[in-house]
Amino acid sequence: MGFRISRLISTIHGQIIAVIFVCLIIGFVMGSALEAWVRDEYNAPDLEGMSARISAIASVLATATPEERSSVLAAANRGGQSFVLRPLSYFDDFTTTSPDEPFIQVVIDRLLPPEDQPIPFGGWRTFVGGKRVLAAKIDDETLLVMELLPESFVRNDALRFGSNYLVATVTLIILFSIFAVWAITRPLRRIASAAMKADISLGPALFEERGSVEIVALARALNGMQRRISTMVDARTRMLRGISHDLRTPLTRLRLRADRVNEDGVREALLTDIERIDRLLKESLSYLRDNHQREAFQRADLTSILQTVCDEFADMGHDVTYRGPARLIASFKPLAVTRAVTNLCDNATKFANRVKVELRATAGEAIIDVADDGPGIPAEHRERVLEPFYKVNAARGGTDGGFGLGLSIVAEIVQAHHGKLELIDRHPQGLIARLAIPYEQNETAVSL
Numbered sequence: 001m002g003f004r005i006s007r008l009i010s011t012i013h014g015q016i017i018a019v020i021f022v023c024l025i026i027g028f029v030m031g032s033a034l035e036a037w038v039r040d041e042y043n044a045p046d047l048e049g050m051s052a053r054i055s056a057i058a059s060v061l062a063t064a065t066p067e068e069r070s071s072v073l074a075a076a077n078r079g080g081q082s083f084v085l086r087p088l089s090y091f092d093d094f095t096t097t098s099p100d101e102p103f104i105q106v107v108i109d110r111l112l113p114p115e116d117q118p119i120p121f122g123g124w125r126t127f128v129g130g131k132r133v134l135a136a137k138i139d140d141e142t143l144l145v146m147e148l149l150p151e152s153f154v155r156n157d158a159l160r161f162g163s164n165y166l167v168a169t170v171t172l173i174i175l176f177s178i179f180a181v182w183a184i185t186r187p188l189r190r191i192a193s194a195a196m197k198a199d200i201s202l203g204p205a206l207f208e209e210r211g212s213v214e215i216v217a218l219a220r221a222l223n224g225m226q227r228r229i230s231t232m233v234d235a236r237t238r239m240l241r242g243i244s245h246d247l248r249t250p251l252t253r254l255r256l257r258a259d260r261v262n263e264d265g266v267r268e269a270l271l272t273d274i275e276r277i278d279r280l281l282k283e284s285l286s287y288l289r290d291n292h293q294r295e296a297f298q299r300a301d302l303t304s305i306l307q308t309v310c311d312e313f314a315d316m317g318h319d320v321t322y323r324g325p326a327r328l329i330a331s332f333k334p335l336a337v338t339r340a341v342t343n344l345c346d347n348a349t350k351f352a353n354r355v356k357v358e359l360r361a362t363a364g365e366a367i368i369d370v371a372d373d374g375p376g377i378p379a380e381h382r383e384r385v386l387e388p389f390y391k392v393n394a395a396r397g398g399t400d401g402g403f404g405l406g407l408s409i410v411a412e413i414v415q416a417h418h419g420k421l422e423l424i425d426r427h428p429q430g431l432i433a434r435l436a437i438p439y440e441q442n443e444t445a446v447s448l
Contacts, residue, residue, distance in 0.1 A: 011213045019179050023171045047124070050146065051134055055118040057083060058136035058144040082147045090143055091122060091135070098127040187215040191222065196418070244281045251278055295333040302328045302337070302366060306357050309341050318349045324359030330366055330439055332417060337437075340413040341368065343406040344433045348372035352430060365419070366439035373430040382423045386411045410435070 057076050061069050069085070076083045120126065121135040121143060134146040187210075194206045206226055207219035251274055258270035306322055313320040341357065348355040352374030360367050377385060388408040410433070414421040419437040426432045 015179060015183055015212065019175050020172075023175055026171045047134075051118060051120050051124075054083070054120065054134050054136045054144060054146045058138050061085075061138050061142075061144060084145050084147060085138070086135075086143045086145045088137075088141055088143055090128075090145065093128050094122050094133075094135075095127045096123070096125045098130045098132065100130045183212055183215075187211040191215075191219060195222070241285065244285050247277075247281060251281075295335055297331050297333055299329055299331050300334045302330050302332065302368075303359060305334060305338050306341060306359055306368065309338060309345060310357055312342075313345050313349060313355070318345075318355065319353060320345055320349065320355045320357065322357050322359075324357075325361065328359065328361060328366065330437075332366075332437060333413075336413045336416060340410045340435065341370065343410050344370040344435075347406050348374065348431075348433075351375060361439055364439060365436045368435040368437070370433045370435075371426050371430060373426070376425060376429065376431040377423055379425075385423070386421070407433075 057072065060072055064072055073083055073085070118136075121137045126133055126135060128145075128147075131147070136144045138144050191207050194208070207222045209216050209219045209223070211219075255271065255274050258267055258274060261267040261270060303322075303325055304327075306324070310320045310322040345355055345357065348370060349372075352372035355370065355372045358369040358371065386407050388405055411421050414435055414437070417437045419435060422432075422434040422436070424432040424434055
């Protein structure tokens with residue numbers, strides 16, 4: 001039995017039941033305390049009590065002689081209230097509304113009509129000349145009317161229900177807010193945060209399996225999905241690596257045989273095709289390497305990396321220059337960033353004459369711009385060019401020997417840094433490949 005209760009409480013359904021049960025207990029206890037406090041603090045008579053009193057006096061007057069009635073009324077009026085005898089025709093002056101009645105009193109009477117006995121003659125809402133009165137019938141000719149009701153009085157049943165309702169409502173709001181944050185919102189945010197930072201590499205469980213039964217089941221299912229995706233990707237990667245490796249031997253034999261072809265044109269065409277296939281295999285293997293996923297973050301000088309990449313391309317005869325701070329120490333993956341900027345510069349030098357790499361630190365991000373003066377990429381193709389092996393013949397020079405993997409690698413590296421990659425038009429012509437990498441404000445940046 002204890003195990004079943006413990007298991008029920010560990011579920012969201014059981015926790016909601018527990019919250020409601022606690023709320024009912026608090027509402028009952030606090031509501032009664034609030035009701036008693038209001039009565040003691042304001043010391044206001046209640047409408048039901050006044051109705052019971054006038055009914056009791058009317059029952060006494062019904063059996064009293066005319067002389068005795070005067071004595072009974074005199075005794076009743078000693079309490080500061082006004083009891084008078086009126087003819088039964090006085091009832092014709094009664095109304096059920098008053099322009100002077102507080103709106104809150106009208107709402108309470110409409111929503112929560114009194115249910116206690118006895119009911120005054122003419123009902124609970126009776127007014128004469130805009131003033132509220134209570135009446136009780138003595139006989140077929142006489143009414144006992146309680147005039148000059150106090151300016152403030154309470155409704156016993158409304159007070160009892162209202163205090164309990166108010167406390168229960170406030171308690172429910174507070175408890176459910178705390179419960180929603182503790183049992184639902186915070187675990188879901190933790191899972192969402194882990195999912196945003198996740199990669200598909202097979203490693204420790206991404207999602208912490210703690211909380212209610214439902215949250216644990218969700219985290220366990222997501223961890224299982226991560227393992228299945230990682231296993232599937234690893235299997236396909238191993239298969240492609242194996243195919244690429246096995247193709248190298250026949251390619252080597254083809255290259256040797258092509259060298260022995262006597263016709264120069266045929267030999268050159270064969271060697272060109274073989275070289276193209278070999279480059280495709282190399283780029284595919286390079287794309288399949290996930291070193292940027294497994295590389296750890298470390299503090300390094302981002303400026304030094306960018307300057308080194310620019311110098312290497314300049315040594316090969318390309319017009320690639322750097323502009324930015326002389327030093328910027330940040331936490332990132334050095335090899336991955338080097339590979340990303342190298343790919344961008346390599347793409348730019350294929351289709352442009354001048355390339356400029358610019359670095360700047362903004363609020364929370366390190367921005368790397370690789371700008372060129374080439375033909376650019378049409379706007380309708382900028383999302384697709386980030387996909388593996390996607391090529392746009394009309395974009396950036398058309399039929400170059402690339403295979404559409406460079407930008408895909410850059411996109412994955414930026415994603416591994418939880419950053420953003422944008423392809424922007426450069427004016428008057430060209431393209432800007434912008435890498436935005438999260439950058440901590442306490443890192444060191446020294447301007448030139």
